[in-house]
Amino acid sequence: MRPGLAGLLAASAAYSRACGAAPAQHELLRYDVDLEALPDLFGSPGLAGATAAAWLDTLRRAHPAAAEELAALSAALLRASPSEPLFELPALAVGMSLYPLLNIAAKNTTDARPSACTSALARMGGGRVLHGRSLDYEPRDPLALGSVVLDFRLRGEVAYRCLHPLPYGTALQWFTCVRPGAFSLSVNARSQGSWTEHNTSFPELLRRLEGSLLLGEVAEVAMATESYAAALAVLASAPAVSSNYFILAGAGGEGAVVTRFGNTSSADVWALGSSPAVSNGQPPWMRVQTNVDHWVSFTTGDYATHRRQRAIDELSAIGAEALDRDAFMRVYLTDSARPGSENRTRPEDTGVLLGLWAVATVILDPAAPFEAKPDPRYWRVWAESPTIGPPPAPSADASVALV
Secondary structure, rough: OOHHHEEEEEEEHOOOOEEOOOOOOOOOEEEEHHHOOOOOOOOOHHHHOOOOOOOHHHHHHHHHHHHHHHHHHHHHHHHHOOOEEEEEHHHHHHHHHHHHHHHHHHOOOOOOOOOOOOOEEEEEEOOEEEEEEEEEOOHHHHHHOOOEEEEEEEEEEEEEEEEEEOOOOOOOOEEEEOOOOOEEEEEEEOOOOOOOOOOOOOOHHHHHHHHOOOOHHHHHHHHHOHHHHHHHHHHHHOOOOOOOOEEEEEEEOOEEEEEOOOOOEEEEEEEEEOOOOOOOOEOOEEEEEOOOOOOOOHHHHOHHOOOOOOOHHHHHOOOOOOOOOOHHHHOOOEEOOOOOOOOOOOOOOOOOOOOOOOOEEEOOOOOOOOOOOOOOOOEEEEOOOOOOOOOOOOOOOOOOOOO
C-alpha cells in the first residue's frame, strides 16, 4: 500500500490561505514518499450497487495496489463521517473512477461540465524546454484544498516531485510531475475524438481493465524511468484503459504530446520540431495541448479549440527568444475571454486559460536542478475559483480570424 495517505488526508484539512496573485493561493504542503515502501452505469440503486461492486472487484483483482489505496482512503473518511454512504469503499471506488466510467456513456456525459486542463511545451531560444500546466477539474474547491506536493524518494534521494490532489487515488491521478535533470510529465483528459471508449459496454470496460493500466498507472510507470526516451516509450506503448493526452518535456530540449486511444493499443506522438514549418497551426518550438486532438482545427469551433488558440496566440506574441518561466506563467494567468470567443457557451470555451475550474497552475523546467522546496511563483494552488474578466480590445494585427 502507498503509505501515509490517510495521514495526508487529515493534514490537508489544516491548510491556511496565503496571499498571492489573484486569485489567492493555498499554502503548498510538501511530503516525502518512500518508493521502496510502496506496494449500464447510473440506473436503479440496485444496479448502481452492482456496478460499484463489479468495478471494485475488478480493481482488487487486476489493480490490487489501487484497491488497497482506496481502502485506506475509505477508512480514513469513515472515521471522520461514519454514516456517509458515499465514503464506503465500493462507492468511493466508482467516484474516483468517473473519468473512464463516464466516457463509456452513449452520450459523453463529460460534455456538460468539461475538464479544461491546458498543457504546453515551449522550446526557448537556447534550446531549453519549459512545460506549463493548468490543472482544471471538478469539484474544484475540495481538489484544491486537498492538493499537496509529494517528493518520491528512492534510497533516500528524491527521484521525482508531483502535485498530488489527494481526493484522487494514485492510479487515477492527473499527474503533474518532474524528475529533475530528466523529464516532466502532465496528463490531460481526452473526452472527445475518434477511438475513445465512448459506447463501450460496462462489461467490455471491465474486460479491458483486466489487462490494461489506468491513466495514473501509466504515468506512474513512466515516472519510474530515468530518461525522456524511456518515459516516452512507456507513454506511447503501455496498454491504457482510457483515452488521455500525456505531455512530456525532456531536460535535453525534447518534448512531445502523446495521444492515447481508448482501444488500449494505438498512440499518436506529436513532437516538438516534428515539422520545420507550422504543424496543426503551431510553430515547431511550441506544442499546446488542451482537451481536443491537435489535428482538429481551430476553425471547427470544437470544445477546447479556442482555449488552445489563446495559448498559441499569447506564446507567439512573446516569442521563443524572449520566453522564460515568468513570461510563461503570465500566459497561464490569462483570465479574460478571447475577443470573439466570449459568448461561446455551447461548447463552453471562451479562450480563458485561468478558468473557473482551475485547481493549480505549474511551470516545470525539467533541466533545472532539484529545489528543496517548490517555488510558489511556479507552483500555484488556487485557494478560490478565478474571476473571468471581459475580453481585451481586439488588436488591429490579429493573426487569427475570429469565428
